[in-house]
Amino acid sequence: GIQVEQSPPDLILQEGANSTLRCNFSDSVNNLQWFHQNPWGQLINLFYIPSGTKQNGRLSATTVATERYSLLYISSSQTTDSGVYFCAVGEWDGGTSYGKLTFGQGTILTVHP
Amino acid sequence: DAMVIQNPRYQVTQFGKPVTLSCSQTLNHNVMYWYQQKSSQAPKLLFHYYDKDFNNEADTPDNFQSRRPNTSFCFLDIRSPGLGDAAMYLCATSTRGWGYSNQPQHFGDGTRLSIL
Numbered sequence: 001g002i003q004v005e006q007s008p009p010d011l012i013l014q015e016g017a018n019s020t021l022r023c024n025f026s027d028s029v030n031n032l033q034w035f036h037q038n039p040w041g042q043l044i045n046l047f048y049i050p051s052g053t054k055q056n057g058r059l060s061a062t063t064v065a066t067e068r069y070s071l072l073y074i075s076s077s078q079t080t081d082s083g084v085y086f087c088a089v090g091e092w093d094g095g096t097s098y099g100k101l102t103f104g105q106g107t108i109l110t111v112h113p
Numbered sequence: 114d115a116m117v118i119q120n121p122r123y124q125v126t127q128f129g130k131p132v133t134l135s136c137s138q139t140l141n142h143n144v145m146y147w148y149q150q151k152s153s154q155a156p157k158l159l160f161h162y163y164d165k166d167f168n169n170e171a172d173t174p175d176n177f178q179s180r181r182p183n184t185s186f187c188f189l190d191i192r193s194p195g196l197g198d199a200a201m202y203l204c205a206t207s208t209r210g211w212g213y214s215n216q217p218q219h220f221g222d223g224t225r226l227s228i229l
Contacts (some may be wrong), residue, residue, distance in 0.1 A: 045217065086155060099147075099161075099216065103157070105155050
Protein backbone atom coordinates (compact mmCIF):
# COMPACT_ATOMS: atom_id res chain seq x y z
CA GLY A 1 0.00 0.00 0.00
CA ILE A 2 0.88 3.64 -0.24
CA GLN A 3 3.29 5.13 2.29
CA VAL A 4 2.74 8.58 3.80
CA GLU A 5 5.46 10.41 5.71
CA GLN A 6 5.02 13.68 7.54
CA SER A 7 7.68 16.02 8.82
CA PRO A 8 8.58 17.31 11.27
CA PRO A 9 7.05 14.96 13.87
CA ASP A 10 7.01 17.73 16.47
CA LEU A 11 7.06 21.50 16.16
CA ILE A 12 7.13 24.13 18.91
CA LEU A 13 6.45 27.76 18.03
CA GLN A 14 5.96 31.10 19.67
CA GLU A 15 2.69 32.81 18.88
CA GLY A 16 2.99 34.84 15.69
CA ALA A 17 5.57 32.59 14.03
CA ASN A 18 5.13 30.96 10.62
CA SER A 19 5.60 27.27 9.87
CA THR A 20 5.62 24.74 7.04
CA LEU A 21 4.52 21.13 7.42
CA ARG A 22 5.41 18.57 4.79
CA CYS A 23 3.74 15.39 3.55
CA ASN A 24 5.50 12.94 1.21
CA PHE A 25 3.68 10.03 -0.39
CA SER A 26 4.98 7.04 -2.28
CA ASP A 27 2.53 6.65 -5.16
CA SER A 28 0.01 8.49 -7.32
CA VAL A 29 -2.98 9.88 -5.45
CA ASN A 30 -6.38 11.21 -6.40
CA ASN A 31 -7.26 12.49 -2.96
CA LEU A 32 -5.22 14.40 -0.43
CA GLN A 33 -6.64 16.01 2.67
CA TRP A 34 -5.08 17.98 5.53
CA PHE A 35 -6.72 17.70 8.93
CA HIS A 36 -6.27 19.37 12.29
CA GLN A 37 -7.08 17.20 15.29
CA ASN A 38 -7.82 19.37 18.30
CA PRO A 39 -7.22 18.38 21.94
CA TRP A 40 -10.79 17.02 22.16
CA GLY A 41 -10.08 14.57 19.35
CA GLN A 42 -12.18 16.26 16.68
CA LEU A 43 -10.74 15.88 13.19
CA ILE A 44 -11.23 19.16 11.35
CA ASN A 45 -10.92 19.13 7.58
CA LEU A 46 -8.58 21.94 6.52
CA PHE A 47 -8.06 21.30 2.82
CA TYR A 48 -9.06 18.87 0.11
CA ILE A 49 -6.11 19.35 -2.23
CA PRO A 50 -5.11 16.47 -4.55
CA SER A 51 -3.24 19.06 -6.64
CA GLY A 52 -2.67 22.79 -6.84
CA THR A 53 -2.75 25.53 -4.22
CA LYS A 54 -5.49 26.69 -1.88
CA GLN A 55 -5.71 29.32 0.83
CA ASN A 56 -8.06 29.75 3.75
CA GLY A 57 -7.24 32.68 6.01
CA ARG A 58 -3.89 32.13 7.70
CA LEU A 59 -3.58 28.64 6.26
CA SER A 60 -2.59 27.63 2.78
CA ALA A 61 -1.63 24.36 1.12
CA THR A 62 0.15 23.25 -2.01
CA THR A 63 0.26 19.79 -3.54
CA VAL A 64 2.72 18.88 -6.30
CA ALA A 65 1.27 15.55 -7.34
CA THR A 66 3.97 14.80 -9.94
CA GLU A 67 6.64 15.08 -7.24
CA ARG A 68 4.50 13.34 -4.59
CA TYR A 69 4.46 15.90 -1.83
CA SER A 70 2.21 18.44 -0.19
CA LEU A 71 2.94 21.40 2.06
CA LEU A 72 0.77 23.08 4.67
CA TYR A 73 1.66 26.65 5.60
CA ILE A 74 0.54 28.26 8.83
CA SER A 75 1.16 31.97 9.15
CA SER A 76 0.96 34.12 12.28
CA SER A 77 0.32 31.07 14.43
CA GLN A 78 -2.04 31.27 17.41
CA THR A 79 -2.32 29.10 20.51
CA THR A 80 -5.55 27.68 19.10
CA ASP A 81 -3.53 26.21 16.22
CA SER A 82 -2.02 23.69 18.64
CA GLY A 83 -2.86 20.06 18.03
CA VAL A 84 -1.97 17.33 15.58
CA TYR A 85 -1.92 17.94 11.84
CA PHE A 86 -2.56 14.92 9.65
CA CYS A 87 -2.06 14.46 5.96
CA ALA A 88 -4.18 11.69 4.44
CA VAL A 89 -4.11 10.39 0.89
CA GLY A 90 -6.29 8.25 -1.34
CA GLU A 91 -4.51 6.01 -3.84
CA TRP A 92 -5.22 6.18 -7.55
CA ASP A 93 -6.42 2.64 -8.15
CA GLY A 94 -9.17 2.80 -10.77
CA GLY A 95 -11.84 3.26 -8.15
CA THR A 96 -11.59 -0.14 -6.47
CA SER A 97 -10.90 1.15 -2.99
CA TYR A 98 -13.84 3.57 -2.76
CA GLY A 99 -11.69 6.39 -1.54
CA LYS A 100 -9.85 4.74 1.33
CA LEU A 101 -7.62 7.27 3.12
CA THR A 102 -4.17 6.39 4.41
CA PHE A 103 -2.97 8.77 7.11
CA GLY A 104 0.52 9.94 7.89
CA GLN A 105 1.70 9.79 11.49
CA GLY A 106 1.01 13.47 12.01
CA THR A 107 2.88 16.58 13.14
CA ILE A 108 2.31 17.64 16.74
CA LEU A 109 2.22 21.43 16.83
CA THR A 110 2.50 23.37 20.08
CA VAL A 111 2.11 27.15 19.98
CA HIS A 112 3.17 29.02 23.12
CA PRO A 113 1.78 32.46 24.01
CA ASP B 114 -26.08 21.78 11.22
CA ALA B 115 -23.81 18.84 11.96
CA MET B 116 -23.47 16.64 8.90
CA VAL B 117 -21.88 13.48 10.32
CA ILE B 118 -23.14 12.73 13.80
CA GLN B 119 -21.67 10.15 16.13
CA ASN B 120 -23.28 9.00 19.33
CA PRO B 121 -22.33 8.84 22.04
CA ARG B 122 -19.23 11.07 22.32
CA TYR B 123 -17.91 8.92 25.16
CA GLN B 124 -18.72 5.26 25.76
CA VAL B 125 -17.61 3.10 28.63
CA THR B 126 -18.10 -0.65 28.52
CA GLN B 127 -16.89 -3.67 30.41
CA PHE B 128 -14.33 -6.14 29.19
CA GLY B 129 -16.13 -8.67 27.00
CA LYS B 130 -19.49 -6.85 26.98
CA PRO B 131 -20.78 -6.13 23.46
CA VAL B 132 -20.99 -2.48 22.49
CA THR B 133 -22.48 -0.61 19.53
CA LEU B 134 -21.40 2.78 18.25
CA SER B 135 -23.61 4.72 15.87
CA CYS B 136 -23.10 7.16 13.04
CA SER B 137 -25.66 9.11 11.04
CA GLN B 138 -25.28 11.53 8.17
CA THR B 139 -27.38 14.21 6.52
CA LEU B 140 -25.20 14.46 3.40
CA ASN B 141 -26.80 11.57 1.50
CA HIS B 142 -23.33 10.23 0.72
CA ASN B 143 -23.11 6.73 -0.67
CA VAL B 144 -19.87 5.75 1.07
CA MET B 145 -19.45 5.46 4.84
CA TYR B 146 -16.24 4.56 6.67
CA TRP B 147 -15.20 3.51 10.16
CA TYR B 148 -11.70 4.36 11.40
CA GLN B 149 -10.01 3.37 14.66
CA GLN B 150 -7.53 5.74 16.26
CA LYS B 151 -5.52 4.56 19.23
CA SER B 152 -3.71 6.95 21.52
CA SER B 153 -0.88 8.88 19.79
CA GLN B 154 -1.49 7.05 16.51
CA ALA B 155 -3.00 7.94 13.16
CA PRO B 156 -6.54 6.86 12.25
CA LYS B 157 -6.69 3.45 10.59
CA LEU B 158 -9.50 2.25 8.35
CA LEU B 159 -11.48 -0.72 9.69
CA PHE B 160 -14.08 -1.09 6.90
CA HIS B 161 -16.38 0.85 4.64
CA TYR B 162 -19.71 0.60 2.85
CA TYR B 163 -20.38 1.63 -0.73
CA ASP B 164 -24.17 1.77 -0.57
CA LYS B 165 -24.88 -1.66 0.94
CA ASP B 166 -21.69 -3.23 -0.36
CA PHE B 167 -19.51 -4.02 2.69
CA ASN B 168 -15.71 -3.92 2.39
CA ASN B 169 -13.53 -5.18 5.21
CA GLU B 170 -9.86 -4.27 5.55
CA ALA B 171 -7.68 -7.36 5.57
CA ASP B 172 -6.31 -6.77 9.08
CA THR B 173 -9.57 -5.78 10.80
CA PRO B 174 -10.20 -8.24 13.66
CA ASP B 175 -13.25 -10.51 13.44
CA ASN B 176 -14.40 -8.96 16.71
CA PHE B 177 -15.46 -5.88 14.75
CA GLN B 178 -18.58 -5.89 12.61
CA SER B 179 -20.71 -3.27 10.96
CA ARG B 180 -24.27 -2.73 9.79
CA ARG B 181 -25.75 -0.18 7.44
CA PRO B 182 -29.54 -0.47 7.51
CA ASN B 183 -30.07 2.56 5.24
CA THR B 184 -28.16 5.40 3.57
CA SER B 185 -28.20 7.61 6.66
CA PHE B 186 -27.06 5.23 9.39
CA CYS B 187 -24.08 3.00 10.01
CA PHE B 188 -23.24 1.03 13.16
CA LEU B 189 -20.01 -0.40 14.52
CA ASP B 190 -20.44 -3.50 16.69
CA ILE B 191 -17.66 -4.80 18.89
CA ARG B 192 -18.68 -8.28 19.96
CA SER B 193 -16.28 -8.87 22.86
CA PRO B 194 -14.25 -5.76 23.60
CA GLY B 195 -10.76 -6.23 24.94
CA LEU B 196 -8.52 -3.68 26.62
CA GLY B 197 -6.72 -3.19 23.31
CA ASP B 198 -9.92 -1.94 21.69
CA ALA B 199 -9.94 1.24 23.77
CA ALA B 200 -9.65 3.99 21.17
CA MET B 201 -11.34 6.85 19.37
CA TYR B 202 -13.69 5.58 16.66
CA LEU B 203 -14.27 7.93 13.77
CA CYS B 204 -17.02 7.73 11.18
CA ALA B 205 -16.63 9.44 7.80
CA THR B 206 -18.64 9.79 4.60
CA SER B 207 -17.94 10.65 0.99
CA THR B 208 -19.41 10.35 -2.49
CA ARG B 209 -18.03 8.20 -5.25
CA GLY B 210 -17.23 10.66 -7.98
CA TRP B 211 -17.63 10.28 -11.73
CA GLY B 212 -14.78 8.49 -13.48
CA TYR B 213 -13.51 6.92 -10.26
CA SER B 214 -12.39 10.27 -8.89
CA ASN B 215 -12.36 10.46 -5.13
CA GLN B 216 -14.17 13.10 -3.17
CA PRO B 217 -13.23 14.53 0.23
CA GLN B 218 -14.19 12.61 3.33
CA HIS B 219 -16.25 14.30 6.02
CA PHE B 220 -15.64 13.14 9.57
CA GLY B 221 -17.82 13.04 12.64
CA ASP B 222 -16.55 14.14 16.06
CA GLY B 223 -15.79 10.56 17.05
CA THR B 224 -16.71 8.27 19.93
CA ARG B 225 -14.05 7.70 22.56
CA LEU B 226 -14.42 4.13 23.85
CA SER B 227 -13.07 3.07 27.24
CA ILE B 228 -12.94 -0.53 28.45
CA LEU B 229 -13.14 -1.34 32.16
